[in-house]
Amino acid sequence: MSFFINEYFPILLLLFVAIALACIILGASYFLSVQRPDTEKNSVYECGFDPYEDSRNKFDVRFYLIAILFILFDLEAMFLFPWAISLGHITSMGFWTMCDFLLELTIGFVYAWKIGALEWE
Amino acid sequence: MNFLLMHQNHFKMFLPEVFLATSILVMTLHASLLVTSKRLGYPILTLSFGKLSILVLFLTFLLVYNNPIPFMLTYQNTFIFDALTSNVKQIILISTICCLFIFEDNLVRQQINNFEYFILILSAVLGLLLLVSSYDLISLYLSIEMQSLCLYVLAASKKNSSFSTEAGLKYFLLGSFSSALLLFGMSILYGCTGTTNFENYTLLFSGIDFDNLSTAPSISTALIFIGAAFFFKIAAAPFHMWSPDVYEGSPTSSTIFFAVIPKIALFAVFVRMFQTVFAPFEDTLLMMTIVFSICSVIVGSFAALRQRKLKRLLAYSSVSHVGYLLLAVSANSVEGTQALFFYLIVYMITSLSFWSVVLSINTSTNTERSKTLIDFASVATVNPLIGLTGAMALFSLAGVPPLVGFYAKMGIFLSAIGSSLIFVSLVAILASVVSSVYYIRLIKIMYFEPKSDVSFVYPVSRSCSLMMATGTFLLIYLFVNPTLLVLLTSKMALCLY
Numbered sequence A: 001m002s003f004f005i006n007e008y009f010p011i012l013l014l015l016f017v018a019i020a021l022a023c024i025i026l027g028a029s030y031f032l033s034v035q036r037p038d039t040e041k042n043s044v045y046e047c048g049f050d051p052y053e054d055s056r057n058k059f060d061v062r063f064y065l066i067a068i069l070f071i072l073f074d075l076e077a078m079f080l081f082p083w084a085i086s087l088g089h090i091t092s093m094g095f096w097t098m099c100d101f102l103l104e105l106t107i108g109f110v111y112a113w114k115i116g117a118l119e120w121e
Numbered sequence B: 001m002n003f004l005l006m007h008q009n010h011f012k013m014f015l016p017e018v019f020l021a022t023s024i025l026v027m028t029l030h031a032s033l034l035v036t037s038k039r040l041g042y043p044i045l046t047l048s049f050g051k052l053s054i055l056v057l058f059l060t061f062l063l064v065y066n067n068p069i070p071f072m073l074t075y076q077n078t079f080i081f082d083a084l085t086s087n088v089k090q091i092i093l094i095s096t097i098c099c100l101f102i103f104e105d106n107l108v109r110q111q112i113n114n115f116e117y118f119i120l121i122l123s124a125v126l127g128l129l130l131l132v133s134s135y136d137l138i139s140l141y142l143s144i145e146m147q148s149l150c151l152y153v154l155a156a157s158k159k160n161s162s163f164s165t166e167a168g169l170k171y172f173l174l175g176s177f178s179s180a181l182l183l184f185g186m187s188i189l190y191g192c193t194g195t196t197n198f199e200n201y202t203l204l205f206s207g208i209d210f211d212n213l214s215t216a217p218s219i220s221t222a223l224i225f226i227g228a229a230f231f232f233k234i235a236a237a238p239f240h241m242w243s244p245d246v247y248e249g250s251p252t253s254s255t256i257f258f259a260v261i262p263k264i265a266l267f268a269v270f271v272r273m274f275q276t277v278f279a280p281f282e283d284t285l286l287m288m289t290i291v292f293s294i295c296s297v298i299v300g301s302f303a304a305l306r307q308r309k310l311k312r313l314l315a316y317s318s319v320s321h322v323g324y325l326l327l328a329v330s331a332n333s334v335e336g337t338q339a340l341f342f343y344l345i346v347y348m349i350t351s352l353s354f355w356s357v358v359l360s361i362n363t364s365t366n367t368e369r370s371k372t373l374i375d376f377a378s379v380a381t382v383n384p385l386i387g388l389t390g391a392m393a394l395f396s397l398a399g400v401p402p403l404v405g406f407y408a409k410m411g412i413f414l415s416a417i418g419s420s421l422i423f424v425s426l427v428a429i430l431a432s433v434v435s436s437v438y439y440i441r442l443i444k445i446m447y448f449e450p451k452s453d454v455s456f457v458y459p460v461s462r463s464c465s466l467m468m469a470t471g472t473f474l475l476i477y478l479f480v481n482p483t484l485l486v487l488l489t490s491k492m493a494l495c496l497y
Helices: A001-030 A062-085 A091-114 B002-006 B009-015 B015-035 B044-063 B083-102 B105-112 B116-132 B137-155 B162-193 B198-205 B218-235 B244-247 B252-260 B262-277 B278-304 B310-331 B333-361 B385-400 B405-420 B422-449 B462-480 B481-496
Strands: B072-074 B080-081
Touching: A062 A091, A091 B015, B009 B015, B009 B072, B015 B044, B015 B116, B044 B083, B044 B105, B044 B116, B044 B162, B072 B385, B080 B083, B083 B105, B083 B116, B083 B252, B083 B262, B083 B333, B083 B462, B083 B481, B105 B252, B116 B252, B116 B262, B137 B162, B137 B252, B137 B262, B162 B198, B162 B218, B162 B244, B162 B278, B198 B262, B198 B278, B218 B262, B218 B278, B244 B252, B244 B310, B244 B422, B252 B310, B252 B333, B262 B278, B262 B310, B262 B333, B278 B310, B278 B405, B278 B422, B310 B333, B310 B405, B310 B422, B333 B385, B333 B405, B333 B462, B333 B481, B385 B462, B405 B422, B405 B462
Parallel strands: none
Antiparallel strands: B072 B080
8 A cells, every 4th residue: 555655646746736726827817817808808719710600611721730730849849858857867879869859850840841831821 | 889889780670661761751851842942843743753762662672671680679679570570571562662653644644743642652651661560569559550640641632532531531530449449458458467568478478377367358358459450450341331431532542552552561460469479368369350250251242242333342352351361360370371471462463453454444434533343344345455454353353263362262261171160161162252243243344245435545554554464474373383472471471480
């Protein structure tokens, strides 16, 4: 049992801290802010078009493209943080693997750029 | 630097894959700079990229062929290299070269002008090469995903056709569902054993007392999930629903690629997993393969009788062929595995030959829509050689004696009967009689059906005619002298035992 507590106690702690932090941030922004609601402010924000429309209308696909590219390059950070923390433990193999990953990612970025995926007009 | 020395040999084994990956990156960079160049007038790179891809695949083939080390586990046992992987990789590379060779013309006619098409095919091949070698659940999952993501995009690659988009979306949704099953099975397996490595599984399960093992039922469940995902990917019968729609909707070039290439890689991994690594659980696995085999053979034979569209017919025919292949897997012996690879290679040769016939019967009336069976009317009168090639390929698919398809089927049935699967073999033989009905009906249409409309027949491309000639030659030659193929497949099968 003590092994169980030892292993999982940090996770429990993290859970409580996360809940407390979420409550504080939400509560603070709810109670401390000046609130003057109107229709536009209360409506759901959906990028670029009205959320409650007929679904057979045309919509702009560029928002999705940007969002997908954003997620792609955002995920890279998810790999970079644990890598940066454990850099002392992994050998130079780990270092060069990440360099290779970044290089390939850059080639993908160059492709997206040149093909015009990032351009709005 | 000691890490370079440590990984020197590992890197040597990975040279073909590294070369292919580097070429893909260089080609992407090169093409994205070139097609956007205003100075060169935004060139269309389809033809030159087709040739370049063939060159890259050929060089990769040479690298695989010249590999100096016969057996090795690399990178913490995540990848395995032996005679099986080397031969399967060579077959995959050669057949991809053949595919690229025959659909060059078709791409131009379908106006698929994006260079990404070739890069996706090369990436799919890279995924397949890694899949064949993978020896760990993680590398297995990642390489399966790599190849299937490329296949989804290939299915949807004709942007202006809603059928193609539908095929891509359907393939993507069902494919990701099967990947979820695969991951679920893998997570149960990891939960029960605490390892993902095949080498560790082999050691763990050898000499274990299964009656007193409390996790044995969970491991069997996990294997059923993993097996279900595999059956999804190879389109075995209850999980075959996606394949006719995807075959029908995708552009013909992508359909050829789906139909010919990925099966052999999936089967190679499947056989390695189920006959060596998880061999102690063979009761569960054999029950599963036998049931799926019977289902696939029956569904494939009977559903194809009602099809009017050519690609749907071929999709159902491939479902029934998967049934025979699973029968060879269920035999669970060296002969069975040998028959499996023999059948796979013969099936690839025959399909390449038949697909090049399909690509060559273009007339002015049928290029725009997808082909139906009636487009084959009087092909043998208009061009007797194409008719003969088509008839040979179909007879070989049906398993009629003077062609190598007969040996392939016979090997599978003999190995199944050798493992006393008498009833299953009987069902499969009866179903193969039914399936020969629609092959022979197609031949009847080619030879005896009068052509109802007047249309201009396009000339046959040189690459298709070369492929047809080579295919037909091999179908006859390998019947007369199958020694080469038997030796090759025995080498591949013996490697597992």
